[in-house]
Amino acid sequence: MNSSTHDTEFDYIVVGAGSAGCVLANRLSASPNVSVLLLEAGKDAEPFWVRTPAGVGNLFFNERLNWKFFTEPEANLGDRQVYWPRGKILGGSSSINGMVYVRGFASDYDRWQAQGNPGWAWSDVLPYFKRAEHNDYGASESRGVGGPLHVSFPHRQHPTTEAFVRAGAAVGLTRHDDVVAGGDAEGVGYLQHTIGEGRRWSSAHAYVRPVRQRTNLAIESEAVVTRLHLDGRCVVGVEYIRRGQSRTIRARREVILSAGAIGSPHLLMLSGIGPPDHLQEMGVRVRHALPGVGCNLQDHLAINACYEVRKDASLNAALSGWHKYLNGVDYLLHRRGPLAIGASHAVAFVCSSTSIKVPDIQLSFRPLSFAFDSKNKLRMHTFAGVQFASAMLRPRSRGQILLRSPNPFDAPVIHANYLTDPDDMRVMVATLEWTRRLAATAPLADMVVREYLPGENVRSASEVVEFIRRSSQTLFHPAGTCKMGSDSLAVVDERLRVRGIENLRVVDASVMPTIVSGNTNAPTIMIAEKASDMILEDARS
Template identity: 50%
Template sequence: MSEYDFIIVGAGSAGCVLANRLSENGRHTVLLLEAGGSDLNFWIWMPIGYGKTFYRPSVNWMYHTEPDAALNGRVSYWPRGKVLGGSSSINAMVYVRGQAQDFDGWQAMGNPGWGWDDVLPYFRRSETNDRGGDAFRGDNGPLHVATMDRDLHPLCRDFIAAGGELQFPHNPDFNGATQEGVGTYQNTAKGGMRMSAARAYLRPVLRRANLRVETGALAERVLFEGRQAVGVAYRRNGQVKTVRARREVILSGGAINSPQLLQLSGVGPARLLRDTGIEVVHALDGVGRNLQDHLSIDHLYRSRVPTLNTQLHPWYGKLWHGLRYVLTRRGPLSLGVNQAGGFVRSRPGLDRPNMQLFFSPVSYTKAPPGKRPLMNPDPFPGFLLSAQPTRPTSRGHLEIRSSDPKEPPAIHPNYLATEIDMQEMLEGTRLLRRLAEAPALARLIEAEMLPGADIRSDDDLIADIRQRAGTVFHPVSTCRMGPDVARDVVDARLRVHGISGLRVVDASIFPTLTSGNTNAPAIMVGEKGADMILEDCGAGG
């Protein structure tokens, strides 16, 4: 049996960080297991290739939730990266850290060392911001973060002006001193190509003698001696292999795969494990519970003026912009799908923004739910406005269906289960109407196509939300960090409660969902988790 100091399961946003940092000093041997394959794929590296990888099983777990009553019994499609880089290789690339209060809230929930002042250094250490570094931004980290302004569609200026007409301030940097306001997003890119966690952290160190990366390696269970994690069993090329960890096993499979693997390994709700024929190693009820995700609503408008549809719908537009991207790495294909947006308060009396906005100068009425294939927009000029409440209070759960590692777990999002969550979705849709009625945007709009001008009452808007609202693909908290062993899964050092030699380091440990996109904080968790692991090994040694 092969032995390594550290075995990391999952080469996603946090796992790639861990592989780099834990092997950095040369003192430890590290094995990184990834169920998917290589990220050397044109559609991954090309930013707008997001639309191509959305339904591609070779790089995507392609999960589906259980029917959700609050969404009229609809099933939600949850893409998750199954490739080096994980979901950072197939996401929409928006770089948002969250609000300082999010992390101070984590600390207040009983997680010392996770307040804003504690995590900010890790955000800064992880990034190279193309605008340069300052007290908030990093300028020497592996993850390159790009400003998109030079290639933004001019309608983004009209969106920002409309925000100003509603008294929302212009914010040039959502990751600076404050998140509040409207402006343009930055994305994880360099040189017009995606900057996934694999490109940032893994590819530069693949030749390290003390780091081994195995792709096509599906972890089937963590191996235990008593309540000590000692290794991992995984399947590769049809054969089951086992490896032993001299120091620790670290799960970085994300909010779906990490709790799934814990449950398959006998760590989770005892009744569930027994019902699926799995021997209980350690009963831990929180595994798979406390699931949170962001839900959003889109409003679609037909435009009086040209949008990206005008450029990209005709065959010659596709050809021109495709050639432009290949030759220069410039133009709309070098950007993500969300260009402008913001963080605002949907009602008076709030102490901080509760709503994230997205503006996309493109539309697609025939795309599958959640998919935004930029190269196949509508044949008429159109654009999208979207609103997403930042801190939902509903909680769902996931659980294995059987002892078969290849069978996807049952995912129960439990969207809109609280009154405040529905209230905020309704406030979000009314806010989109206010933006569309602001002079800067109103002059551009020929018609509201969805939900439609005849949908006006609260009841009608709620019905529209139940029929059309969709995930923004930010699942977290299924291995929640906290001190309560009856409800939480890991402690503030990310060690699994009641188990030695086992940690979880990924977005599943978030105590609560952050205010915005989740990739940047997942990478931060990888950075901070690596430091904790090395410290606990003895001053980095």
């Protein structure tokens, strides 16, 4: 723990110190009359490659900091098991992600409200986005300053990134200075990142580091929560194992699950809350039948395209050979240069067809290219290259999380069910068409030497579909498995209380009824900001 306390009771127990859990620990413990325990299965650490923005590649397969989940074989992706990295460290996936800051569209949140979730419209959530931010864009109607989370543009943009943005404008996209402010229109512009002072600004760094000496906040790392303790339909505490020792802690007010779209439904089912037939099949006593637990799984499927470009049009050389050591010294001395920037540098939001009114494709661009070798080590391509990560934003396909066994240390079963809805393949084909269109448009086209991936041998409709099936990957945004709503599959209500259970909430990306149109880290932080107010309001009432 971060203090000498050995209390067996706390007012609030937060399970999972990821993007949401760290926010809750900060905001709930701001009241000196409230005691908070934050439990994290991973390490309480911030090693060099976590702090350093360009260290993402070193975290991607790091089993000490990463759960390293895999889906089950995906029938529509050539029976491949898709790798799903998730953070196992204080800060959760915000400590290992690409640091891209995207909120989604205003219509995403208006849709949540229309689905039976009052209080979650864009006008309701915008103040919480602003409260979280310290944005170098400056204060405005849509942007905030003074919040814990540093959000910034890189100190310098690469000329090839500017060429991508100008190519987008050339094909008719509106160039936005603030492309992710919350509008619903097609557009192109530079991306911001959760980076401050040249370092990753994870939720742990933003929300926990400044307050970890509060006497009413205890942090227990390497603590795997194995089940919830229930007294009838009321949650009264949790059981966890740390370094082989089991411990039970009681919650005087609430237990809050913030273990993510995989971990939160997994723990509910281990505790007997979930689809009754599945629980009985697994030998778990049914404490409360809630059929939607683990259902409604959504994720952003993406394809990566790579182009060889002129030697001066890529960062590959700067990140390879002796150049990378020079840039390393520059970073250590000044916190700048290629090691101080996030994964993707610019973005275009586009529509898959003229009948679509709100963009359903995200084209992220980076002025560098790489691949992982057979030992899962990131290697820059030996040629000068650039990459697109092109994603379908609002998939119609739905997956499910299930128990593998009653053993809490067995990874859950993940059925992503990618491309089970035929329209999703249409959108994926359109993502590649858009990528090729931008790469063939000046001034970006003037820099391109050749298409490396998919390559010139992927042209016909059948070849494109086959490429998507064998090459597409997750964009690492699982959501929706404890959906908010009032229908038969809803797990939590609009105040994120688990339906039919007292003193239990879920606060993380799993509560999204439909996935947002963009990266999920900023929306997850927003959800926790809003939840903290609701929790304290309910306590006062």
